[in-house]
Amino acid sequence: MSMRPVECGACGNEVLVEKRSLPHTTVQWTRPTDRCPELAGRDSALTAVCTGLRSSIERAVREGTLEVGTDAEPADGE
Amino acid sequence: MSARSTTEDHGPRRIEAGAPPERYARGWHCLGLASGFKDGKPHGIEAFGTELVAFQAAGTGELHVLNAYCPHMGGNLAHGTVKGDALACPFHDWRWAGNGKCAGIPYAHRVPPRARTRAWTTLEENGQLFVWYDPQGTPPPEGVTIPRIEGAFSDEWSDWTWNSIRIDGSHCREIVDNVVDMAHFFYVHNSFPTYFKNVFEGHVASQYMESDPREDMTAADTLSAQGRLRSEASYHGPSYMIDHLWTEVGGATAETVLINCHYPVSPDAFVLQYGALVKKLPGMTDEAAAQAAAQAAEGLATGFEEDVEIWLSKTRIDNPLLCDQDGPVYQLRRWYEQFYVDVEDVRPEMTDRFEFEIDTERAVRVWRDEVDANLARRAQSAQR
Ligand code: FES
Numbered sequence: 001m002s003m004r005p006v007e008c009g010a011c012g013n014e015v016l017v018e019k020r021s022l023p024h025t026t027v028q029w030t031r032p033t034d035r036c037p038e039l040a041g042r043d044s045a046l047t048a049v050c051t052g053l054r055s056s057i058e059r060a061v062r063e064g065t066l067e068v069g070t071d072a073e074p075a076d077g078e
Numbered sequence: 079m080s081a082r083s084t085t086e087d088h089g090p091r092r093i094e095a096g097a098p099p100e101r102y103a104r105g106w107h108c109l110g111l112a113s114g115f116k117d118g119k120p121h122g123i124e125a126f127g128t129e130l131v132a133f134q135a136a137g138t139g140e141l142h143v144l145n146a147y148c149p150h151m152g153g154n155l156a157h158g159t160v161k162g163d164a165l166a167c168p169f170h171d172w173r174w175a176g177n178g179k180c181a182g183i184p185y186a187h188r189v190p191p192r193a194r195t196r197a198w199t200t201l202e203e204n205g206q207l208f209v210w211y212d213p214q215g216t217p218p219p220e221g222v223t224i225p226r227i228e229g230a231f232s233d234e235w236s237d238w239t240w241n242s243i244r245i246d247g248s249h250c251r252e253i254v255d256n257v258v259d260m261a262h263f264f265y266v267h268n269s270f271p272t273y274f275k276n277v278f279e280g281h282v283a284s285q286y287m288e289s290d291p292r293e294d295m296t297a298a299d300t301l302s303a304q305g306r307l308r309s310e311a312s313y314h315g316p317s318y319m320i321d322h323l324w325t326e327v328g329g330a331t332a333e334t335v336l337i338n339c340h341y342p343v344s345p346d347a348f349v350l351q352y353g354a355l356v357k358k359l360p361g362m363t364d365e366a367a368a369q370a371a372a373q374a375a376e377g378l379a380t381g382f383e384e385d386v387e388i389w390l391s392k393t394r395i396d397n398p399l400l401c402d403q404d405g406p407v408y409q410l411r412r413w414y415e416q417f418y419v420d421v422e423d424v425r426p427e428m429t430d431r432f433e434f435e436i437d438t439e440r441a442v443r444v445w446r447d448e449v450d451a452n453l454a455r456r457a458q459s460a461q462r
């Protein structure tokens with residue numbers, strides 16, 4: 001498993017996503033959230049999720065462009 | 079460092095304990111309830127590897143924080159006296175204003191023009207006193223502040239409870255690690271997490287958690303003593319966490335705000351402080367609200383005692399060996415690192431938004447079984 005780019009259908013921004021299983025999600029942004037309609041503004045870590053991005057991730061899973069892990073692999077990294 | 083194969087023998091994992099950083103985290107640090115410093119006396123504080131003194135100017139009512147040692151001959155201002163808006167040194171009565179300037183030397187013709195001590199940038203918010211720490215001496219950037227907690231200013235909420243404990247022999251990273259540590263809530267705090275997500279962005283690190291009490295533990299032992307609990311907790315900077323909690327108690331939802339904050343004393347000692355605010359339920363008297371807050375504080379105290387016991391016997395570990403159900407410890411530490419480097423060395427990956435939602439399915443199933451087995455064992459021994 002590794003991080004795969006997913007484009008947000010709402011704002012066009014691209015993030016890196018990993019899904020080790022259906023319930024698990026890792027999202028790594030590589031630029032500021034200031035163009036995201038749901039997160040832009042201060043202290044956006046106080047918002048748990050951008051729903052637009054979440055549906056784009058779910059769509060990528062449904063369409064098979066984002067692979068979902070089955071056998072979870074070690075999280076140890078860095 | 080990622081060990082993919084289980085058949086290959088990599089030998090035993092070697093713990094890298096590393097050494098705690100020599101420097102202290104840049105950011106706002108809460109020193110305690112503001113009211114505690116408003117008794118007309120100077121208060122000595124051991125922090126950031128030095129001694130500070132906090133006092134209230136008698137005229138303006140403002141709180142100030144200065145270096146404790148007087149630049150004249152080194153007297154300790156914490157043993158001095160508040161005189162007007164200045165703090166007088168116990169040694170030769172030099173007067174120090176809140177901005178660090180020498181405001182007078184009664185026995186001298188004139189004050190030396192360079193007579194100035196260090197005044198720390200302070201902030202009073204939520205009924206608490208904060209100091210800004212930055213080894214580079216830069217003032218807090220706009221937007222890096224302590225958010226206002228409405229409950230701290232409302233009659234519909236209780237007053238703060240407040241506790242303070244000094245931890246020797248541990249670096250404060252230990253408590254920050256808790257942000258991502260879902261499993262320890264089950265094993266250390268007798269609570270049963272069912273949902274767990276982290277978000278880090280900028281100078282804020284959040285933990286979103288839902289948990290149940292562990293039915294196999296008596297209520298007094300649990301962090302979420304009463305019922306299902308929803309928690310949204312965020313560190314605003316390196317040391318001040320605001321935790322909003324919603325607990326289901328007998329059909330109603332109780333709202334609580336917890337503060338979990340600390341300031342470093344030395345590279346391996348810190349002062350942990352925590353407090354609680356409780357929203358009054360309809361018809362609740364002030365006394366009942368105070369009691370509910372005290373109860374929340376007690377639960378909190380128990381929780382921290384459980385953490386402290388672990389810290390006192392554990393080792394520092396820079397290379398934790400993680401499993402698939404652990405939270406993002408390395409990414410949290412990457413976020414935390416931003417406070418330990420110079421501003422110009424903060425890299426985007428330390429502050430870029432990062433989200434991690436744990437798949438709790440397996441943990442919940444295994445924990446359910448463990449709780450059920452404990453309950454069954456208890457029922458059996460009760461029958462005998
Ligand atoms: S040392 Fe403070 S007045 Fe002399």
Ligand SMILES: [Fe+2]
Nearest residue numbers: 256262266385
């Ligand atoms: Fe803990």
